[in-house]
Amino acid sequence: MGTPFLITIATMALLSSLAIASDPSPLQDFCVAINDPKTAVFVNGKICKDPKVVNANDFFFQGLNIPRNTANRQGSNVTAVNVNNLAGLNTLGVSLARLDFAPYGLNPPHTHPRATEVLFVLEGVLNVGFVTSNPPNNMKNQLFTKTLNPGDVFVFPEGLIHFQFNVGKTNAVAFAGFGSQNPGVITIANAVFGSDPLISADVLAKAFQVDKKVIDLLEAQFLK
Secondary structure, eight states: OOHHHHHHHHHHHHHHHHHTOSSOOOSSSOOOEEOOTTOOOOBTTBEEOOGGGOOGGGGOOOOTTSOOOOOSSSSEEEEEESTTTOGGGTTTOOEEEEEEEOTTOEEEEEEOTTOOEEEEEEESOEEEEEEOOOOSTTOOOOEEEEEEOTTOEEEEOTTOOEEEEEOSSSOEEEEEEESSSSOOOEEHHHHHHSOSSOOOHHHHHHHHTSOHHHHHHHHHHHTO
16 A cells, blocks of 8 residues: 555544544643633633643532523523533533423523533423434434433434423433533524524525515514
8 A cells, every 4th residue: 555545544544533522631630711801722622721720619519409580482491501501511522401390391402502401300200312413315304302301311423403391291401521622502493483683584484484474473473
């Protein structure tokens, strides 16, 4: 084999390993995030706090046992614990969340662009599911769905649209772990119908194959 061929193979292998990675592995014991505009060095989008002044509170979050208010249109509330409110998570590649549901509450279809999610149901009964990315040959996207009871676990692959719906008459509680310090979230309906500025009604009407009046109604609803 010639040298150019070996270089090509090595480069492809390196790019492949980067493409499948989520948050990169840290190169130090920790990098506690700090908001210091005078510091010019960034790691994973956050500045490292001087290790000499790091303390136990930088790795501590309190109150995830407290039920959250679900008196909203969706009947759900997500309490995220990520690098934005637990600075010690910076560079560690993990985070979590508490999900509270009122009876028949919904965590609407959404994606996490930077993380796989694993969900554990503590209380109640949830119907959950995710949809595959666009398949070839005009095949339909496949839905994987399951009804979860206390103690059940379900995994949502990184970047795929998914949801959780409380199908019971009582409150439900679940906890989710993520393979990223900051998984991000895109709520599909909000992003499509409530962006600023709005996506053209002509674009959305053609995309959803509905009359523009339907789009106008949806946008008005999401702008409330």
